[in-house]
Amino acid sequence: MDKYPIKLTVNGRVHEFQVEADLRLVDLLRNHLQLLGTKEGCGKGECGACTVLMNGKSVTSCLVLAVQADGAEIVTVEGLGGDLALHPLQDAFIKYGAVQCGYCTPGMLMSAKYLLDINPRPSREEIRVAISGNLCRCTGYTKIIDAIQAVAEGRRD
């Protein structure tokens, strides 16, 4: 299979690859960059576990070919914040108990980040819509919504 050169920015760092055309962005991130935080749950854009930001917009990385990400700027959960400098959303997810098994968490965080980027003061209903493409089987969503709302309202309790 032919390979195609791509150049993209992931979490602020520029990477160049030669990729086959059937490689998906989620595979590039996980297998080539070892960014394992991005999870795959269904491969069909139906669960949202693989959500990342692409040029500032949330996308399911299982439905983006790596070649299509040529020139793009990608942010994954690893680019959101680390142990020593957590993003407020990560901090709130911990404090509000928004994490259970955690498999949906990275994608959920990226959808929440996208929401607050485009709508810094969302209503509770707008938060529900914003994460409606991210399935969670553990939490029932209540605490996830609480956490996002707390960040939007600038609460740090």
Add this chain to the structure above:
Amino acid sequence: MSYVYYAPSTLSEALTYLNQHNGTRIIAGGTDLLVKHYDRLDTLDGLMDIGKLAELKKVETGETVRIGALVTHHTIADHSWLREYALVLCQGAEAVGAPQIRNRGTLGGNLANASPAADTAPPLVVLGARVELVGPGMTESVPMEKFFTGPGRTVMEPNQVITGVTFPKPGPNQGGCYIKLGKRKAMAIATASIAVQVSVDANKLSDVKICMGSVAPVPLKAVKTEAILRGKSLDSLALKEAEEQLQAEITPIDDIRGTAKYRRQAAETILRRALFQAIRNAGVELDG
């Protein structure tokens, strides 16, 4: 393996390539194509990614509205001018998938995929839209209601590209509404859907356009139902005859999303709701 990927930078490059490479699939947002082939992407013969064609990404407003094929559902749903003048389309775009899908999925892709449940198709039909198809040395403009020929099938030739849709700016006496019924509140493919666009003059329905999704092999323009409603006074708007006519026009089937029987029952309900909401959106106060 013959899998070839090509990403043209101009429309003419795209058309030339497409004309020379039979079997090439066009990919834009990928939210349908990659789903269908999710576990066998390598079996696609060739892909032409039109994502770099900037000329297809514009929304042009005015007396004629033109929306490029690569405009995303998110852009349409959020577009303030469109929300004011063509709300029915924004509601359709808003009903697609989830935010991530609306950020990638495109209007052209939604049409080319030709699902009877496509959320943007009924709104475009009732707005009187035409699909712009460009092929080698020719451009044609196909009315929306003639574009689809069956589930997954359209009038497009293999060497054509959808470049956009156009429709006349709806007048100030118009209002529209899109309603979708699904088995859950988000990320549901429609069990049944309806778009209605009305024109109200002198307290009468001077014009009505109705198109339903998921009740026929293609998005169904209910022309006979429209005819019954056209000219009706808002003061005595009885729907029984229109509902009966709608039943005669739709041909729903049983599938995992619902039975034909349910779709028929739902059709009457969403016709009434969409019609009354469209009238309200035209600026007319209604009781109840």
Add this chain to the structure above:
Amino acid sequence: MSKGYIGKRVNRVDALEKVTGKALYSVDYSMDDMVYIKVLRTPHPHALLKKIDVSRARELPGVVQVITAADVPWLKNFGLIFKDQEVLVREKTRYMGDALAVVAAEDERTARRALNLIEVEYEPLEVISDPLRAMEPDAPRIHESGQVPFEHEFNQGNVLSIDHLVKGDVEQGFAQADHIIENEFRTQFVDHAAMEPEAGLALYDPDEDHYTIWAASQWLHDVQTDVARVLGVKIEQVQVIQPTIGGAFGRREDISVHVILPLMAKLTGRPVKWVMTRQETMLTQSKRTPMTIRLKTGVKKDGTITAWETEIVADTGAYASTGASIVHQALYVSTGPYEIPHVKGVSYTVYTNNTYTGAMRGFGATEAAFAYERQMDCIARDLGLDPAEFRLKNAYTLGSATANGQVLTTSVGTRDTILSAREHFGEKGTPSAPHKKRGVGMATIMFGCGYGEGFPDHSIAGAEVTEEGRILIRSAAADVGQGVKTVLTLVAADVLNIPPECIDLGVASTHSTKNAGSTSATRQTIFSGNAVKLAAENLLGKIYHRASVELGRAHPELSIENGDIILHGTEKQMTLGELAKIAKAKDEPLSAEGCYFPRTDIDYKTGQGTNVYVAYTYNTQYVEVEVDTETGQVDVVRIVAAPDVGKVINPVGLEGQSEGGSAMGLGMALMEEQVFAKAITVNPDFSTYLIPTALDVPDVETFAVESGDAAGPYGAKGIGEPAMIPTAPAIFNAIEDAVGIRLYDMPATPEKVLAAIKAKGGIA
């Protein structure tokens, strides 16, 4: 005595690694030089395998190994209780999804392509998808011969197991009744839909003849035992290491990747990785056991229940898994938390060619509660009784005897949960549109924690002081997301009177931790909580003893400085780490163990015992729905839950279980159903099998009832399963309250609701 860490709102101990994306799940493990697995599955639910030809697949470049049953004739069958499932089909397929061949290749793409090159010929047999057909004498046998001797009646044609429940004299009870109410209820196939698909990595070491498996399991040591047995090796030759688990809900009790991975690691001589696609997991892995439940209840005019009769026919699918146990648990709890003097019941667990079923949240109790709480509501409505008062009249209290004959002597919170949920719910709201109707429904349930029924059910935990002065807790209890790691940390912190930050939980593996039993049966807070409490108490004794020797003070004051635990003696002080070093040097290391192994019993002939389960959790929910009378769509607008968990260890965890359980119950009530057409799944993905999104689930309000004095640490009981059990019947009861339709089958799709509304001539 609790010293201050129990019941406090704390952060999950594993939250940081999860929000930063650092937690490693089964799908995340990889090794250099590994090969990838794909499995060929049969599309025929019931067929004789006439020929299987893998020669073209073997020739494909990049393919490392292809095997069928013929290549591994020595493999034994597997299964959680009955060993009735073949790793690879030898002669006959029994459900769509039986494995026929395994391909190992250099990459997933090649492995997938190789599958397409395998040629198989079948001779189709009659496909049995209806358990009633399966029970007919002329139905073809799905399994030819009996499996493992078992105390139940079993192995009669396709009937795997028949179970009984006999308390008092049911005929006498019905004779005392003024009203007799009979109804039949149905539950459906449900997919667990954990967000992480089945996956794992395995490595074989030929020098040591040793297998290492990284794959999620709810019960490491049971998987280890079964894998070793199937492979024909000694138990200690198989090490299973627990990755972070992306949800389980019962499904990860069953063997999924755990046998094929080590098998292929040995046959290929390479590390082997396998990640199932979502479609593969939905088509082939276990489901919730569907049941038809017939209930007959005798009631006096004043609302006293005098008799109750239950009959259950359940479809375990093609394999037993835990099916027989699920079904008899459904039978045992089929009278709900109500004291009824005369009870009789029988249940049939039946093989069909549907996808096999197994444990899923509630383990029969979810199905039973749907029936008994619908039945209670129907009775209350028919007799004109207030639903809550009718339940309160019959509800368990101290001294009540369960349907199993167990006299409840402690921690009986049924009535309190009803009163609490009712009070916190208050009044229903007003509909948002003229065509919508609101309704309120309640359901109250009980759940027996632990396996009970005399099953050898225990947990062993270790606790030690490391030389760094930190506390290391060793427990194999699987944290499937429910938060047992946090519970165990809080228990240890409380016993040792040190902050949770000073405590680490070791990696759970079969070689570094001892058997903690399964994360199922809502048992880990009780079982591993007690085991850790005992271990920590024993460790504290050793610390005190060593401190008395070294510091001259048996109960030293504690302080924390720069993260170090400092022990203050009468004159000198030292860190806990220093004390540990001294103790180790003297060959009396600061390490201890705790084991919790309670006794339970039952007589399977009658379902009667004296201590059938170690504790019972109770839960009442009030649910408010809004029904669209023209489309049949049901919107759940409020869920108020009042679970009695004895004592709350971790409030955040309790609320999380209550919220998530309610969402799962909502999904089961309104939208979830794996649909089979002649035993073939027609909706194997998340666009056709729908689970609730954030827009479908309301905020869940949880108000814990602490009846105390239960078997778990500090009087605690479990919550995992009972969190979801009342939701579905409460929603159905609310729908009936809203629009007066009586539905008996889950799920209440818009279609069913609208049909029922139309059938009664619409809504006034």
